[in-house]
Amino acid sequence: MLRCLSLLVFLPALACAQKNVNPSIKLDQVGYPTDAPKVALVSTPARTFQVKRSGDNAVVLQGELSAGATDANSGDVVQAADFTSLRAPGTYYLEAPSAGRSWTFSIAPDVFSRTYYLAMRAFYGQRCGTAVDLGPEFPGYKHAACHLEGSFHSSSGKQGRRDNVGGWHDAGDYGRYMVNSGIATGTLLWAFEMFGPKLKDIKLNIPESGNGTPDVLNEARWNLEWMLKMQDDDGGAWHKQTSEHFCDFVMPEDDHLPSEVIGTGTPPYKSTCATADLAAVASIAARVYQPFDKDFAARNLRAARAAWAWTERYPDVTFKNPPGITTGAYGDPDCGDERLWAAAELWRTTGETQYNRYFVEHYANYLPALRALDAESWRVVAPMGLWAYALAARPESDSSALAAVRDAALGAARKTVERTRRNPYHISLGEGDFRWGSNGLVANYGMEMLIANALSPDRACLESALDNLHYLLGRNTFSISWVTQVGQHPFRHPHHRPSGAGHHPEPWPGLLSGGPNADRQDPLLRVLPADLPPAKVYSDDQGSYASNEICINWQAMLVFLLAGVMP
């Protein structure tokens, strides 16, 4: 009801009742940049389409649908409605005779700026150890300071109380995990490093806004400060800080389970993956915060060096949950890729020979990670290391390593572009990619395309990145926007404790759903029909943690993708 009222306020001509919206007409419910290709997909039989202006229902363009193509992942037969030639900024909808109309969408040069704002500001909503308030824009979306007291679990090698403030709640739960923080924070810092001129003046309405530092860096710092606290005096970083078990669906300030720094249980107690991720992220921070806060930049560089030195002493201390701990493990049997990323970032930041030498001696083992299928993840950060070396392009870099990385990155990108073009829904996901966090993977393929474009400008890469974004914002089999409170038909029931425990009709805004997951690791997915195609194995239900949870690493990739395609 509230949504209808707000529509009446902003879009009076739409009226509230959009009974004739047909979800078989799929398009980006946010919209399309003025100069970009514009395609909607229709999965019900029709021959022609019209684009109408939502203000006065005037027909502004009409055309014929393409021949149908069968999408193996969803079973849908889709026809494309190409309205690229429509360039006049405005709000529109698409209609197919006898099939009804679509949700509304916009055409504008900066059509994604609001979505970027919400997606980036969603990190503020995840802050731990402080009160959060999204008002007055989202009245009542707030929580009191949470998890203020912490202690060392016996597995950490230390005991007693511990400063607990800082970091982002990782996902639907309230844990904080170094490994996932690594890729999430690193991705956001990279977004600023690559697209800073577009982002630096965007105000996020967070407590630090107006302090002279760009808000994307202000927000990233909230998590960085926590990551730095997770470093012990010997340079190593503990793996996570969580309760022993997940709490109920309560607001964060009502979670009174003890928050504990958890280690490996035996000396040296810290883990190599966590420590190497810290080295990589702190090394990026040493670069990007330099113009805004030299002391903070220097503190990050010292932390990065100490962390790197620790991984040289302990190159393969892996993490498993100690007995009695059931929160996320983020376990990873191989920390070599995390070390490669750290070496590349330290080389990029310092130009010191030792880091270059390490990279050159090890990179070849990781080149296969730059493949067209199965992009990076919190577990596999080799692409970040390889891309970092290529993007650094220091004069003293090893020329054959540079050439090999560029060739592999661009070769993978070309194949991904081809696969995206062939896919009836114009997404990069391949067979087998509809698994836990498939929407994060969609955003990640977009990131891969944008990095390829940075290495060698190519409009095809940019367009594939945009295609992946369109899928996330509504051009998918469900005709659903997978970002909360974005678009006219967003998903509404994320596995996200503040959304579930609060009393608002809509979830907290700007959050990306995990997406369809054919592996069905939760009971709600397991009761769906056994013959459901992989792209349809999804449940917009708070209980479906395997298809509808939110997570900071996916969120960061969405932000990177939005930042990359914004003008």
Ligand SMILES: [Zn+2]
């Ligand atoms: Zn908290």
